[in-house]
Amino acid sequence: MSSLAxxxxxxxxxFRFQSKVIKMVMDWTVMLYMTIPAVFMAGFTYRSWWIELPDWSEFVVLPGLASIVFIVSWSSQYRSFVKEADEVFLLKYKQKYFQLKKWAYGYSFIKNVVSILLAVLLVLPFLSHKYSFSITEVFCxxxxxxxxxSFIMSIKMIFSMYLQGWLEKLLLTLLFLFFLAATLLSFSQYVYMPAYLIGIxxxxxxxxxxxxxxRLHTTKYFYQEVAKENEEFMRYVQLVFGAAPELEKPKIIKRTRPLLFPQSKRLFKRNLATFGxxxxxFKVILRNSSYFGGYYKLFAVTALAIILIPPLYLKLILLxxxxxxxxxxxxHVWDKVILTNxxxxxxxxxxxxxxxxxxACLVLTLPAxxxxxxxxxxxxx
Structure with missing residues (x-):
């Protein structure tokens, strides 16, 4: 069998595995009463934007539109499509293994291009009507x-091979904030300079x-590639676990001692049952990053939506x-942590x-x- 086959x-x-996962969540009732109507409503809304922009379009700024496409670009990910069992065969025939990785890289690149094309089509009515973009400017x-x-996909590939855990997440977060700030602050100055955009x-x-x-011509990082591919293969399953708290599986901590409160000292001086x-x-949720990570994701997505959604009343409803x-x-997190004991x-x-x-609910709610x-x-x- 050739590497392409x-x-x-x-x-x-x-495709078969992800389809089964989606069918487990979206049965025929969900498809009939929620998904199909939502698709039709989205289609009619998008068509109306081409006829006439909505009233809230006056609040839409060019860096905000670029940020939408930026977020889609940031989600790019390289998939190697290698499995644990490939160690028996593919590593003995390295050329086939290298060819498989090259084809997988090409597939990942094309998939990213399609995603960005869809994101550009989403904001195209605003680019065309409000900012009078020409075909050349849209292409650039x-x-x-x-x-x-493509650049971010390669950076993530390198980070997954050389870095692990919190350091990888920290560096990716800093890169995300840096490029997002650059997009918001400087994009309007260069968007009408096609030669500059093409050069960048x-x-x-x-x-x-x-x-x-x-990285495409080495077998040194085979096990890291397998681990990353398993994460991507199970991505929809993890989304289901995240959306259904009763199915959520907390992150397994491999350290012998907790990072926070290693001596397990008391947080409160008064000896009351409430403080106990x-x-x-709080010791449980701070020591297990899965809880704090879920809290951060909810806050970050809402903050980004408040920044990007133009109408004030929608911002208040969202808040x-x-x-x-x-x-x-x-x-729910309280019940899960306390009542499981x-x-x-x-x-x-x-x-x-x-x-x-x-x-506890007040402490977690009020700061956000x-x-x-x-x-x-x-x-x-």
């Missing part, structure tokens, strides 16, 4: 983010191919909806349990609401 076989396996706009997605895009593409070339519940709860949702989420379940009917639960309110006020002015 091998890739198509893996793509078919991936799209080419810039295609080059950027070509630099990104050349750098990405240079960074990827050696609170101390147990109130977040307040309600984060309170429910905090209560036999000792905690024994005291679930005590007054201290409900008092501590309310205080205050920060989002500040972001909303700053965004208005």
């Amino acid at each position: 091998f890739l198509f076989n893996r793509l078919l396996q991936d 706009f799209m080419l810039l983010f295609i080059g950027f997605s 895009a070509l630099i990104f593409i050349v750098i990405s191919f240079f960074l990827s070339y050696r 519940f609170l101390e147990l709860f 109130l909806g977040f307040w309600y949702f984060i309170w429910i989420w905090a209560g 036999p000792i905690g379940r024994q005291y679930e009917n005590h007054d201290a349990f409900f008092s501590a639960r309310k205080q 609401i205050c920060l989002l309110s500040v972001i909303l006020i700053v965004n208005l002015f």
Whole structure:
């Protein structure tokens, strides 16, 4: 079997598996009453934008439109389509293994191009009607983010091979904030300079191919590639676990000692039952990054939506909806942490349990609401 046929076989396996996962979530009732109407409404709304832009389009700024495409570009990911069992065969025939990785890289690049094309089509009515983009300017706009997605895909590939855990996440977060700030602050100055955009895009593409070339011609990082591919293969399953808290699986901690509170000192001086519940709860969620990571993701997505959504009333609705949702989420996390413990379940009917639960929900809710309110006020002015 050729390497290209091998890739198509893996793509078919991936498609079948992801389809089964989606069908488990979206049965015929969801498709009939939610998905299909939503698709039709989105289509009619998009068509209306071409006829006449909505009233809130006056609040849409060019860096905001570029940020939407930027986020899509940032999601680019290289998939190697290698499995653990390939160690037996492919590593003995290295040329086939290298060819498989090259075809997989080409597939990942084309997939990123298609994603960016769809994102550009989404914002195209605003680019065309409000900012009077020509065909050449739209093409250069799209080419810039295609080059950027290729560059980010190569950076993520390198980070996954050389870095692990929090350091990789920290560096990617810093890169994301840096390029997002550059997009918001300087994009309007150069968007009407096609030669400049093409030059930057070509630099990104050349750098990405240079960074990827050696990684596509080595077997040194086989196990890292397998681990990353398994993450991508299970991406929809992880989304289901994240959307269904009762199916959520906390991250397994491999350290022998916790990073925070290694000596397990007391957080509160007063010896009260309420403080005992609170101390147990906050030590658990701070030591296990899966809980704090979920909290951060909810906050980050809401903050980004408040920044990008133009109408004020939608921002306020989003803020109130977040307040309600984060309170429910905090209560669920409390029940999961405390009530899964036999000792905690024994005291679930005590007054201290409900008092501590309310205080924990307040502590998790108020800081996020205050920060989002500040972001909303700053965004208005």
